[in-house]
Amino acid sequence: MASPSASTPSSITRPSPHRPRTDMLRRVMLLATAACLLTSGCTSGTTDHATIQVDHATALADQPVHLTISGLSPHASVQVGAQAPARDGKTWRAEATFTADDHGSIDLDRAAPTAGSYQGVDGMGLFWSMNPPDGNPDAQAYTPPAEDGHPVEHVEIRVLQKGKTRASAQLTRQWLAAGVTTRTLTLAADKVSGVYVAPPPDASKHPAVLVFGGSEGGLGVQSVAALLASHGYPTLAIAYFHAPGLPQDLHDIPLEYFATAARWLARQPRVDPAHLIALSASRGTEAALLLSEHFPGLVHGAVLYAPTDVVVGSFPERGGAAWTLGGKELQRDARIPVDHVSGPVLAIAGADDQLWPSMTAAPRIAQELDDAHNRFPHRALIYPQAGHGVSGAPYLPIGTKEVHPVTRTLISLGGTRVGNEAALRKGWTAVLALLESLTP
The missing domain is CATH 2.60.40.2240 (Acyl-CoA thioester hydrolase/BAAT N-terminal domain)
Structure with missing residues (x-):
């Protein structure tokens, strides 16, 4: 930050009949200088002083x-x-x-x-x-x-x-607001690997979110959990593969593992167990929608970013199933049923998804809920010039391609930076509005 061109006058040591006026001018100049220094940006050598x-x-x-x-x-x-x-x-x-x-x-x-x-x-x-x-x-x-x-x-x-x-x-x-706390869950102690992010304590019960990622594996969704908790929603972020103690591939992952996490979340203070939402993206949307269907008394709806409406195989591809239920593999390419979904469903996709056809899967999910006469709010949001990377919060630079963290290959996600940013803004607003609608 530059200093203003008019500096504070030097001290006058000799007596002067005009000393009071000089002192007053000095005080005025000092105050002006201090005000400038407290403002973002003051520039020397100019007649105007820019501020932000x-x-x-x-x-x-x-x-x-x-x-x-x-x-x-x-x-x-x-x-x-x-x-x-x-x-x-x-x-x-x-x-x-x-x-x-x-x-x-x-x-x-x-x-x-x-x-x-x-x-x-x-x-x-x-x-x-x-x-x-x-x-x-x-x-x-x-x-x-x-x-x-x-x-x-x-x-x-x-x-x-x-x-x-x-x-x-x-x-x-910041991703973590003042008063928000975190707690690490371990497989040994909790039978789940993740991080619980709790809003500042109050006397109310709040809708809660179980959040997990897609084919990247690991625990890369903590930032989403932190923001949701900072908005007042208790959130549990979990890993389910490609993390210590868990399978290294997306292969034969029991849906019961997610149910265990949801039960843990439902027991937490200030969590409203009647409004527990699963939130995920890409491959994780299979698990989120399957949870809503097979555990409707536990998981009450889903937010699905760049979703699919069918069960996909293992990843990396090894010929087996990605998910199991009751010890049995879920059939590949089978349509995910929605007959028992007991809460709202929000499906968000980009019209230029180049990884898989989420832009057709999202409206199919909404239509299938219509056909099942589901009484809870459900809709699909499709954003033009957006690709596969439509999940999470806005205002961060993201690309239209990425090196996949598991396969280490460059994949095209689609969309444009402008289109993806627009989708992130509108989609995130829709997610927060959905959670707000569940708040008593």
């Missing part, structure tokens, strides 16, 4: 922030940049050029950049459009650093004019 105003310098990662820039010359052209370090130490960056209005201000919620890493009016455009320093941004996804085991994103916003920094501000994006 942000409504929430520290916020949840799924909360949009409102950025405005003031103190510029009318119609000045400036570059506004964002940068954030990733977990691997690389710094991701985005930049866009804006023109100040008649008052020397730029409101990022209202102004469209004339050039840059994103187009159109988007107050959060600088966040999701950040690019890595090397490689194809479409083939990479940003992973925030971890602090105390939880992701935290530190974003620096800068205003530059003719190559010089005019103002800067630091923002912190």
